[in-house]
Amino acid sequence: MTRLPQPITLPDMSRTERLLDLLQILRGHRTPVSGATLAADLNISIRTLYRDIATLQGQGAEIEGEPGLGYVLRPGFMLPPLMFSIDELEALVLGIQWVGRQTEDSRLTRAAGNALSKIGAVLPEEMRREIDSGTLYVTSRRPEPVQIDPALLRDAIRREIKLRIGYRDDAGADTERVIWPFVIGFFEQHKVVGAWCELRNDYRHFRLDRIASAAATGERAPRRRHAMLKEWREKLDAEMQARRAEAAARN
Numbered sequence: 001m002t003r004l005p006q007p008i009t010l011p012d013m014s015r016t017e018r019l020l021d022l023l024q025i026l027r028g029h030r031t032p033v034s035g036a037t038l039a040a041d042l043n044i045s046i047r048t049l050y051r052d053i054a055t056l057q058g059q060g061a062e063i064e065g066e067p068g069l070g071y072v073l074r075p076g077f078m079l080p081p082l083m084f085s086i087d088e089l090e091a092l093v094l095g096i097q098w099v100g101r102q103t104e105d106s107r108l109t110r111a112a113g114n115a116l117s118k119i120g121a122v123l124p125e126e127m128r129r130e131i132d133s134g135t136l137y138v139t140s141r142r143p144e145p146v147q148i149d150p151a152l153l154r155d156a157i158r159r160e161i162k163l164r165i166g167y168r169d170d171a172g173a174d175t176e177r178v179i180w181p182f183v184i185g186f187f188e189q190h191k192v193v194g195a196w197c198e199l200r201n202d203y204r205h206f207r208l209d210r211i212a213s214a215a216a217t218g219e220r221a222p223r224r225r226h227a228m229l230k231e232w233r234e235k236l237d238a239e240m241q242a243r244r245a246e247a248a249a250r251n
Contacts, residue, residue: 015052018042022052023073026063032070092119103186104208105150146191148214150184153193157181160221163195166213167206175199179206180221182228194232196223203232 025041026033039049053071057063065071093116100112120128156163165177179195190207197204221228 018044019052019056022049023056023061026071026073029072032065032072034070035067038071089119103150103191104146105154107151108154146208146211148208148211150191150208152214152216153181153184153208156216157183157225160225162217162219162221164215164217165206165211168210168212174212177206178217179204180223180225180228182225182232184208194229196221196228203228203235 021042022038025038035046035049039046042049044052050067053063062074063071064074096112096116096119100109100116103109153163160180163179163181165179166174167177168174178198179193180198181193181195183194185192185194185205190209192205192207193211194203194205196202
């Protein structure tokens with residue numbers, strides 16, 4: 001039988017902060033970092049470091065390594081919500097509520113509800129009452145008439161594959177495009193997918209409510225989405241600076 005890690009009570013806030021700092025340091029290293037380096041960064045003894053690592057491992061943190069070899073934190077470990085401040089929790093809940101009420105993506109909506117339930121289930125009673133009091137609220141609105149499943153776009157972005165879409169442009173013309181999607185933008189009035197468009201041979205934004213059809217081609221995009229996102233942002237920044245310079249010249 002698998003033995004589940006038991007919750008522990010940390011002795012004081014200073015140690016709690018130190019444990020959080022230790023996690024943050026480990027997150028910043030993809031390769032093992034020595035215990036001496038960690039102890040120096042935290043200004044603690046090596047013996048205290050070993051105790052702190054054992055505490056975090058008991059909490060469920062997948063810290064691998066041993067004295068003399070170094071330590072590394074495997075991806076995927078999440079901090080217990082009870083370690084968040086009330087302001088941080090309200091920010092999380094507000095974002096989750098926004099996703100649940102403003103998106104037409106049914107998978108994201110269900111995921112938002114599940115996440116909110118998980119957070120509420122493990123919060124201390126006092127914090128749960130603060131969250132339930134509802135000092136922050138997201139209103140719902142009539143969703144845009146989206147004809148495709150937005151989850152298809154998210155899957156294509158994660159898998160870095162091309163999509164073939166039927167799209168109606170600003171002039172009302174229907175076109176077929178092959179795109180390399182890399183980001184979805186959520187704006188107040190519309191949602192758009194940013195992608196490289198093979199038809200235009202350039203970056204374009206496509207409003208989700210104007211995409212009539214979408215299908216995965218099964219073909220991998222020639223470029224990584226992180227590289228395209230970086231280039232796209234640089235292009236937007238350059239365009240913004242050009243507009244500002246033009247406006248300043250007119251004034």
